[in-house]
């Protein structure tokens with residue numbers, strides 16, 4: 468895995484700690500799509516990233532750089548055309564059962580109440596949900612602050628509540644890894660902040676490994692142990708930044724000078740360094 472040098476005056480990216488347990492590895496991974504006109508479109512090229520157990524890692528980069536493609540590979544929805552990947556440690560590809568995915572839209576079943584929506588993956592897997600599953604679903608609803616909403620139908624919930632329910636649903640089979648594709652992208656700014664803080668708390672309590680795609684630089688810095696910045700298509704790892712902001716993090720973390728230093732480094736990675744005069748124009 469490459470760890471690009473930090474530009475002068477910016478936080479250094481330490482070498483990965485070989486004592487930690489790798490749970491996801493993408494090695495020289497590439498994806499080429501065939502367009503409708505029959506041309507090759509290289510979406511991802513020679514992408515390398517190792518993620519360690521219990522980390523939160525964000526993927527950021529320009530639109531179309533392949534962030535969702537990386538998530539789709541790890542969810543088993545997209546085969547890489549080149550390179551390799553492993554999930555769950557042990558250099559196997561049998562790790563898909565360790566993975567749950569949360570999308571930008573909650574995708575709850577409108578004809579089932581909240582509790583049944585959370586239980587749905589257990590029903591699909593086992594054919595039925597037993598008392599342990601129901602207890603677990605109620606505990607997860609409490610974890611995301613929806614214990615009072617178990618009997619409500621999805622249309623009775625706000626967008627933020629629906630997304631909370633879909634996070635609870637993603638945890639019902641106790642996956643080790645949560646893949647989150649712009650999970651807060653469809654929410655208003657205040658609800659988004661609320662859910663960001665909830666996610667930090669959920670992580671604190673469940674210790675899931677989380678790979679998060681986001682378009683928000685501040686969200687990436689607030690939530691992540693490391694931020695992987697991708698280059699414009701074809702997506703490659705352009706920078707890998709360890710965010711050394713103390714935990715537990717909260718709204719005060721965003722006022723720290725190093726929060727701005729990290730954010731600026733990511734902005735410079737994506738847009739290139741711009742002078743104050745450029746910004747004024």
Ligand SMILES: Nc1ncnc2c1ncn2[C@@H]1O[C@H](COP(=O)(O)OP(=O)(O)OP(=O)(O)O)[C@@H](O)[C@H]1O
Nearest residue numbers: 500501502508510529530531532533534535536537
């Ligand atoms: N099935 C497909 N067939 C052809 N091209 C595709 C397919 N899926 C994705 N692409 C292209 O691959 C590139 C990467 O797509 P991807 O959705 O991974 O990017 P992204 O970084 O997640 O984008 P965004 O930030 O806009 O959501 C894009 O140019 C996209 O148009």
